[in-house]
Amino acid sequence: MATRAIRGNIVLPTEILEDGVVLIEGNKIRFVGSPDHIGEDVQVLNLFGHFICPGFIDIHVHGASGADYMDGDTAAVRKVNAAHARHGTTSIYPTTTTGSFSELDAMIKACESVQETWTVADGARIQGVHFYGPYFAADKVGVHAAEGRRDPARDEYEYFLSRPIVRIATCAAELPGANEFYQYAHARGCLVTCGHSNACWSELDAAFHEGVRHVDHFWCAMSSVSSLRKRFGDPMQASMEQFVLQNEEMSTEVIADGIHLSDDLLRFAYEMIGPRRTCLVTDANRAMDAPPGEYVFGPAGSGTVVFSDGMSVRGADGGLASSMHGMDVMVRTMAKAVGRNLHSVIRMATLTPAELVGIDGEFGSIAVGKKADIVVLDRSLEVCVVIIDGEFYFSKNNADLKGF
Ligand SMILES: [Zn+2]
Numbered sequence: 421m422a423t424r425a426i427r428g429n430i431v432l433p434t435e436i437l438e439d440g441v442v443l444i445e446g447n448k449i450r451f452v453g454s455p456d457h458i459g460e461d462v463q464v465l466n467l468f469g470h471f472i473c474p475g476f477i478d479i480h481v482h483g484a485s486g487a488d489y490m491d492g493d494t495a496a497v498r499k500v501n502a503a504h505a506r507h508g509t510t511s512i513y514p515t516t517t518t519g520s521f522s523e524l525d526a527m528i529k530a531c532e533s534v535q536e537t538w539t540v541a542d543g544a545r546i547q548g549v550h551f552y553g554p555y556f557a558a559d560k561v562g563v564h565a566a567e568g569r570r571d572p573a574r575d576e577y578e579y580f581l582s583r584p585i586v587r588i589a590t591c592a593a594e595l596p597g598a599n600e601f602y603q604y605a606h607a608r609g610c611l612v613t614c615g616h617s618n619a620c621w622s623e624l625d626a627a628f629h630e631g632v633r634h635v636d637h638f639w640c641a642m643s644s645v646s647s648l649r650k651r652f653g654d655p656m657q658a659s660m661e662q663f664v665l666q667n668e669e670m671s672t673e674v675i676a677d678g679i680h681l682s683d684d685l686l687r688f689a690y691e692m693i694g695p696r697r698t699c700l701v702t703d704a705n706r707a708m709d710a711p712p713g714e715y716v717f718g719p720a721g722s723g724t725v726v727f728s729d730g731m732s733v734r735g736a737d738g739g740l741a742s743s744m745h746g747m748d749v750m751v752r753t754m755a756k757a758v759g760r761n762l763h764s765v766i767r768m769a770t771l772t773p774a775e776l777v778g779i780d781g782e783f784g785s786i787a788v789g790k791k792a793d794i795v796v797l798d799r800s801l802e803v804c805v806v807i808i809d810g811e812f813y814f815s816k817n818n819a820d821l822k823g824f
Contacts, residue, residue, distance in 0.1 A: 423450065425458050426794065426807075428467035431474070431766045433785050442472055444792040445641030447552035447810035452786055467796055469724065470804060471762070474770040474785050475510025475793030476747040478637065479550060479588060479699060479777060480673055481610075482515050482717075484746075489514040492526030492718040497534045498542055503709045505543030506814050507746025508803045510793035511774075511783055512544035513588055515703075517718035518561065518568030519551035534586050540811040543729050544646060546780055548587025551580055552636070553718075555601065557592040559651075562641045563717050563741035564616070565724050572601040581608050587777055590636055592617035593627040606631025610779050614660065618651055619644045621658035634776065635660050637703060638689060640680055663764040664693065671697035671776055676750040676757070677743040679732045686757035691766075695764040699773040700750040707733045707744040752801045779807070 423445050428434045430440035430452060441458055443451035451457060458464060482488055484503035497514065499649035504512055513530050516524055528549055535546040546641035554573045555563055572591055581589055584795050589605035590613045614627055615636025620643065624632070635642060639678060645661040652659075664670045672682060674689050681689075689698050702708075707715045715733065716723040726733050726741040733741045747769055755765045774784025782791050796805040798816075806814040 422428045423459065423462050425462050425464045426467060426472055426796070427464055428470040428472045428785055428796065432474045433767050435453060436763050438639050439468070442786055442794065444807075444810050445790055449786060449788055449790050449792050450704060452788060453484045459638040465805075467804070468575065469799055471797040471801070472786065473766050473795045473797060474783070475806070476508045476751070476769045476810065477511040477547070477638040478504060478509045478702050479513045479773045480515050480552070480701035480703050480705060481512060482517060482742060484708035484710070485706055486705045486706050486710045486715075488517075488716070488718060488720065488723070489521055489531065489725065490517050490523055490527050492523060492530050492719070494533050495552070496532045497530045501523060501534070501546065502543035502590055503571055504704070504746060505806055505808065506664070506803070507748045508723055508751075508806060509544045509702075509747045510519065510795070510808050511547045511779065513548050513550040514546060515550040516554075517723065518556065518566075518729050519565040519719050520568060520723065523719045524580060528580060528583055532583070535585060540808045540813055543808070543813065544792070545808070546585070547783075548777065549585050550588040551586045552588075552590045552615065554597070555595060556572065557594055557618050560592065560616045560618050560641045562616060563724055563726060563735045564646050565718055565722055568718070568722065572597040572635065574600065577601055578604065579731070581605055581610065590615045591621035593623045595634065598629045599626060602627055602630035602632055609778070616641045616795040617660065617661055618647055618653065620648050621663050621761065624660055624663045628670070628722055628748070633669060634671045634673075636673065637680075637701065638664070638676050638698070639685060668697070670770075671699070673699040673701040675743050676700050676754040677745045678753040680740055680743065683757035685756055690754070690758045690764075695768045695809045696772060698768055699776065700747065700754055700769040702745060702747050702750060703742040704744055704746065705742045708746065729738065748797070748801065749821070751797075753787075755801060765820045
C-alpha cells in the first residue's frame with residue numbers, strides 16, 4: 421500500500437509539533453513525528469507553516485447550501501454534508517428540529533440511507549444523528565416551529581432512540597416524562613443532553629442522576645438566574661449555567677460565530693469550563709453557503725421563516741436563528757477570543773466532541789491507528805486541504821492533490 425506524507429505543523433491535543441510529518445497508509449495514520457522518518461518512496465505534500473489538524477467533528481448542525489436535514493431526503497442530506505466538509509468538518513451529527521413524527525422519521529431514514537452508502541465523495545461522514553427537537557420547553561423553543569414542539573411521549577421516543585444511528589438525545593429537563601426519556605437514552609448509550617430548557621438547578625440535578633451529561637449551546641435557549649426569576653419569583657434560583665460550571669462531569673458547546681456570543685463569553689467558557697468539556701458547534705442552518713434572503717428553519721414544509729443578511733440569520737422577531745457558518749469560522753473566532761493555545765481550541769472541534777460521543781478510538785486526533793481525517797489550515801486558519809478517510813476531498817484553490 422502506498423504511503424503518503426503531509427509535512428507541516430502538526431496539531432496534537434496537547435501541543436503543536438512544529439515541522440512534523442503525518443504518514444498515511446490507506447485510510448489510516450501510520451506515523452506522527454519527525455520528517456527524518458519519511459522514506460524515499462513516499463509522496464510528500466509539503467505544507468510548511470500550515471497547521472495539520474484532525475478533521476472537525478460537529479455534534480450540532482442543521483443544514484447548509486439551502487438544505488436542512490429535516491427536508492428528509494437523501495439529496496438534502498448529501499448537500500449539507502458536502503458543504504460542511506468544505507469547511508473542514510469530516511464527522512457530522514445531523515440534528516433534528518421540532519417537527520411531526522413523519523418529518524422526524526423521514527429525516528432519520530434519509531440519514532441512515534446516506535450513512536449506509538457513504539463514500540468520500542459525499543463529504544462529511546454521518547457518525548450519528550442528534551435527536552434534538554421536538555422535546556423543548558414551550559418558553560425556550562426559540563426559532564423552532566412551536567407547533568412541532570411537544571412533551572416526551574414514550575412510544576415516540578422509543579421508536580426513534582432504538583435506531584442505532586441516534587447517538588445524541590436532547591430533552592428539556594422540566595418537561596413531564598423527561599427523566600424517563602433520559603433513562604432510556606442513557607441505556608441506549610447516547611450522549612444525553614438538556615437543551616431549549618428553562619430548568620433550575622434541582623431539575624438539572626435530577627436529570628444528571630438519570631444520565632444527562634451535556635447541555636446544548638451554552639447561554640443560548642437555556643435557563644439563567646434572571647429567566648428563572650420569572651418562573652419562580654424570589655429567592656433567585658441557580659440555573660443550568662451554574663450547574664455546568666460547578667459539575668466537572670458536565671459538558672457543553674458554544675456557537676463561536678462571533679454573533680451569538682461575545683469574545684468575552686467565549687474566553688469565559690474556555691477558561692472556566694475548559695476545552696475538555698466545551699465543544700465548538702456550528703448549529704448551522706440552510707442559509708450557510710447560500711445567498712442572503714428568506715429561508716425556512718427546519719422542515720421545508722412546516723418550519724419557521726427566517727432571514728439571512730449574509731452574516732446572521734434571524735426570525736421575524738429579530739432573534740438569532742442558529743448560525744450560518746462552518747466550523748472553520750468557529751475555530752477562527754474562538755482562536756481570536758482565546759488568543760493562545762491553538763491546539764486547545766482545535767481540541768474543542770475535534771477530540772472533545774469525539775470523546776463525548778465515544779468515537780475517539782478512531783477519530784478526533786492525529787494519532788497512529790486513527791482514521792486519516794485531516795484538515796489543513798493556513799496561517800490565517802483558513803481551510804486549505806481536507807482529507808477524508810485517507811483520500812483527498814477538497815483544496816482551497818482547486819489544486820489537484822488526488823495523487824498526493
Ligand atoms: Zn440547533
